[in-house]
Amino acid sequence: MPKVIVFGSMNMDLSIDAPRMPAAGETLDGSGFLTNAGGKGANQAVAAARLGAPVHMIAAVGADAFGEELVTGLAGAGVDCSRVRRLAGVTTGVAVIVRCAGENRIVLEAGANHALGPDDVLSELRRVAEKGDAFLTQGECDPAATYAALRAAHELGLYTAFNPAPARPAPEGLWEAVDLVCLNETECQIVCGALPVDDETCLEAARRLRALGARAAVITLGAAGSFGLGPDEAPLRVPAAPAPRVVDTTGAGDTFIGALVAGHVRGMTLSESMSWGAAASALTVSRLGAQQAIPTAEEVEAT
Numbered sequence: 251m252p253k254v255i256v257f258g259s260m261n262m263d264l265s266i267d268a269p270r271m272p273a274a275g276e277t278l279d280g281s282g283f284l285t286n287a288g289g290k291g292a293n294q295a296v297a298a299a300r301l302g303a304p305v306h307m308i309a310a311v312g313a314d315a316f317g318e319e320l321v322t323g324l325a326g327a328g329v330d331c332s333r334v335r336r337l338a339g340v341t342t343g344v345a346v347i348v349r350c351a352g353e354n355r356i357v358l359e360a361g362a363n364h365a366l367g368p369d370d371v372l373s374e375l376r377r378v379a380e381k382g383d384a385f386l387t388q389g390e391c392d393p394a395a396t397y398a399a400l401r402a403a404h405e406l407g408l409y410t411a412f413n414p415a416p417a418r419p420a421p422e423g424l425w426e427a428v429d430l431v432c433l434n435e436t437e438c439q440i441v442c443g444a445l446p447v448d449d450e451t452c453l454e455a456a457r458r459l460r461a462l463g464a465r466a467a468v469i470t471l472g473a474a475g476s477f478g479l480g481p482d483e484a485p486l487r488v489p490a491a492p493a494p495r496v497v498d499t500t501g502a503g504d505t506f507i508g509a510l511v512a513g514h515v516r517g518m519t520l521s522e523s524m525s526w527g528a529a530a531s532a533l534t535v536s537r538l539g540a541q542q543a544i545p546t547a548e549e550v551e552a553t
Contacts, residue, residue, distance in 0.1 A: 251516065254383070256306070256308065260343060284539055289343055291307070294504045297509060300328070303512035371395045386411045411514075424463075466480040474489075
């Protein structure tokens with residue numbers, strides 16, 4: 251089976267539940283404080299690994315207790331961490347999350363996630379990549395390194411998947427190196443100028459994303475499921491899978507994206523991978539936390 255190579259962020263998530271979002275200058279009593287491994291890159295790597303793909307991580311953490319805990323947890327999920335660098339002089343990335351009524355608000359400190367430059371990432375990528383592998387990246391690391399890695403992965407014959415989160419303008423010519431772009435409604439509006447709210451606007455947005463140069467686009471729509479458009483221009487509409495209950499949405503999108511890429515290397519069609527991701531995400535939102543909430547392939551198959 252081809253492997254999945256992820257270049258992305260590794261964060262320690264500090265999460266607390268609040269009865270409502272506090273106003274400016276207000277202090278509220280919270281509950282359910284959790285310290286969890288997170289970061290979009292690490293979350294997606296864990297999801298791909300737990301859903302049946304061999305996964306290698308390219309990343310950086312600080313030479314601190316949070317960094318050691320993150321690497322240990324990632325390895326425990328089955329991810330090869332031999333290319334995760336531990337750097338002195340920078341802190342491990344941190345996300346502070348306030349949970350409220352099943353939704354969340356997040357503040358990020360990038361730390362070591364911005365410490366790797368293009369040369370660092372390309373040297374690691376070229377050591378591990380083989381033609382036919384999949385490469386997955388997001389927007390939480392150094393933009394120059396991310397864009398260089400996408401282009402290099404494309405040139406090396408890898409299937410490239412890009413989750414532009416947080417969304418920002420991309421340099422000219424980048425999208426031609428992207429086989430699959432996956433993003434939510436807000437990110438979609440920033441990237442292509444179209445807000446997907448129904449099937450008609452989803453199709454328009456997906457066509458704009460493909461017109462930029464991406465060969466396939468998947469838009470996640472929360473409780474409304476997802477919408478996809480591949481090279482054959484046939485629209486794909488996949489409903490959300492029923493969740494046992496909604497406890498925490500923190501890792502839902504990352505689980506879905508990890509499932510898309512794991513599905514690809516396992517030989518699934520885009521539509522099958524989207525359905526696989528919907529089922530996995532439904533289990534994730536029924537649990538607290540990010541990586542600890544991501545289900546295994548066996549759990550998804552049992553639903």
